[in-house]
Amino acid sequence: MGGRLARDIHLIRFFREAAVQRGETPALLAHGGGETVTWIELGRRMDLAARGLIALGHRAGDKVGICARNMPEWTQADLGILAARGVTVSLYPTSLLEQATFILRDAGIRILFAGEAAQLDLGTRLLDLGEIDHLILLDPALAAPGDPRILGFHDLLKLGGDPALDAAHQERLDGMSMDDLFTLVYTSGTTGEPKGVMLDFANLGAAMRLHDRRLTVGPDDSSLCMLPLCHIFERAWTFYVLYRGARNVYLRDPQTVVKAIGEVRPTLMCSVPRVYEKAYAGIYARMENAGRLMGGLFHWAVAAGLEVQRRRAAGQGLGLGLRLRASLAERLVFRKLRALFGGRCRFLPVAGASLADDVNLFFQAIGLKLKYGYGLSETCATVSCYEDGLPPIGTIGTPLDTLEVRLGEDNEIQVKGPTIMRGYYNRPEETARAFTADGFLRTGDAGALDGQGHLIFTERIKELMKTSNGQYVAPQRVEGTLAKDAYIEQVAIIADSRNFVSALIVPYFDRLEEHARSMGITWRSPAELLKNSRIVDFFESRLAELQKGLSKYEQVKRFTLLHRPFSMDLGELTPTLKLRRKSIEQAFRAEIEAMYAGIQGKQEHSS
Known part of the structure; x- marks a missing residue:
C-alpha cells in the first residue's frame, strides 16, 4: 500500500486497511530493545484498545489523556482512542499535579494513560482526588498495584477481546467522520494559561496530503521518534511516517539522542534547532583541540563546502578546481561527520524555533539535509518548509500547497487553509481573537515574504x-x-x-x-x-x-x-x-x- 490518502478517507480507516495489506512489515519499535510491532499487530491492538475503552464506559467524543514519554505503546494507545471515536489529549510527562488537573478538568477527561513510574504516581494522586476514573499503564515493566481502577495496557487489550463488544465497536467505526475532533493539543504556554487547540480529522488528512506534495517518504525509511509525542510536531510526523509505511523507532530519553542516532541509523528524524546548534558547537569545540593538521583539514573542507553552497545559490558554475576540492572534502571529512548522525539520513525536518543561518549552512555544506520549516499547533504543524533542491538559507521555505500566507499588521504572519484549527476548546473569545475578520489565523509571529515566495521568520511579536x-x-x-x-x-x-x-x-x-x-x-x-x-x-x-x-x-x-x-x-x-x-x-x-x-x-x- 503506497499511502496516498484520498481527500475523504479517515486516517483510522486507512490504518485499519493498511494493517491488513502491510501484514508482518515492522511498524513500531523501541530503541534499546523490546518487541517489534508489525502492522498486523498494530491493527489488532488498535482495535482491542478501542474495545477495551468502550468496556470501561468510554463514549464517542470522550476525551482521553496520555501522559507518557515516547514509547511504542504511546502510539498504540493514541490509535486505540481514535478507533473508539474518542479524542486524544496529550499531557507533558513532567506535568505537575496542578497542571494535569487543569487540563483534565478543562477537557473533561476521565480515563488517563500513564507511561512510567512518575506518571503512575501522578495518576494515582489524580485517582485518589476523584479527577479520573481509570488509569492505564503503558510501560510493560510497570506492575499494576492491585487497585481495580488501575490496569496495564495488555489488561486493556484483554478486556477488549470480549465478543460482546462487537456491535458497539462497529457502531463507532461506522460513525467516524472527517469532522470529528482527533485531538486537543494544549499549548505549552511560554506565558499564560494553556489553551486546547482543536484539530479534526479533516485537518489531519489535509496535512498528510500536503506533505505528500512536498516530501518523499516510503517503506525503506526509518524515523527516530525523539521529540516528545505530546507535541504536535512529533505526533503529526509519526502519523505521516506510519501513513507512508515507514518504521518509527521510539526514544524515551531525548538526552541520549547522540548515542541512539548512531545505533538506530535513521533516514529521518524530527528535531528542534537546538539539537543542531549543540552539535555545531560540539564539532567546532572538538576541532579546536584536534591539532593543527586535523583542524586545518576540517576548516579547509568546510570552506570548500560553503563555497559550493554559495556558488549554487548565485547560479554560478563550480569549476573543475572546486569540484575536486568538494570531492576530497566529501571523502576525507564530510562522510565522517555525517556518520555522527548514523550516516543514512536522507533529510531531517527541523522546526520549533529559529535556526541560525551559519548553523544551517554548515550542515547543508557537509551534506546533512536539514529540512527547515515553520508551523504551530494551531496549523497541525507545518505551514512552510524547504522544497527539494538548493535550500533557500535565511528563509523557512515556501508555504505548503493550498495554504494562504500573508503579512498583516506589524508584519504578522497570517495563515488560512485546510490544516488550520477549529479553534480553542471552551474559549470562544480567544478563538475569535485568534482569527481575522476574513478567517486568517493570527500566528503572533512577525515575518516577511521574498520575491520567490519564501517565508522569512523575524521574531515572536509577543516575545x-x-x-x-x-x-x-x-x-x-x-x-x-x-x-x-x-x-x-x-x-x-x-x-x-x-x-x-x-x-x-x-x-x-x-x-x-x-x-x-x-x-x-x-x-x-x-x-x-x-x-x-x-x-x-x-x-x-x-x-x-x-x-x-x-x-x-x-x-x-x-x-x-x-x-x-x-x-x-x-x-x-x-x-x-x-x-x-x-x-x-x-x-x-x-x-x-x-x-x-x-x-x-x-x-x-x-x-
Missing part, C-alpha cells in the same frame, strides 16, 4: 522585549547568536523594561572544566569554578567576539553564569526546549536583580 531606552530587542536572535558558542549550553536574555541587555548563561561544564584544567585552575564545586575571575574573563571575551554582528543596543552588557541548566521538570522549558521566560525570571530573580544593581561589575556571581 519582543522593549528596553527602558525604547529599543526593541528580539531575544531569539541574541540567544541564537550566543548559543552557537562551544562553551554555552543554554542562554536566556533579559531586557524588557531594563536599560541594557543581560543574560543568564549555562555553560557546557565538561568543556569548561577541561579548559579550566588546561589553565591550571582548581575548584571544589561548579559554583566556585564559575566565580573564578579568569573564567568570567574567558566568557566575557567570547561574548565580545560573538556579538560583533549585533547592534550595540542588542548586545549583552552583563551576564551571570549558572551552575544548573534550565529544566523542563521545573517548568523552565517547554517540551520542544523553548524557554518559559516568566518561570526562568522567577527562578533567578536574585541573579537578575544583582546584574542591574551593579553589585559585581563583570558579574562573577554564580547561581
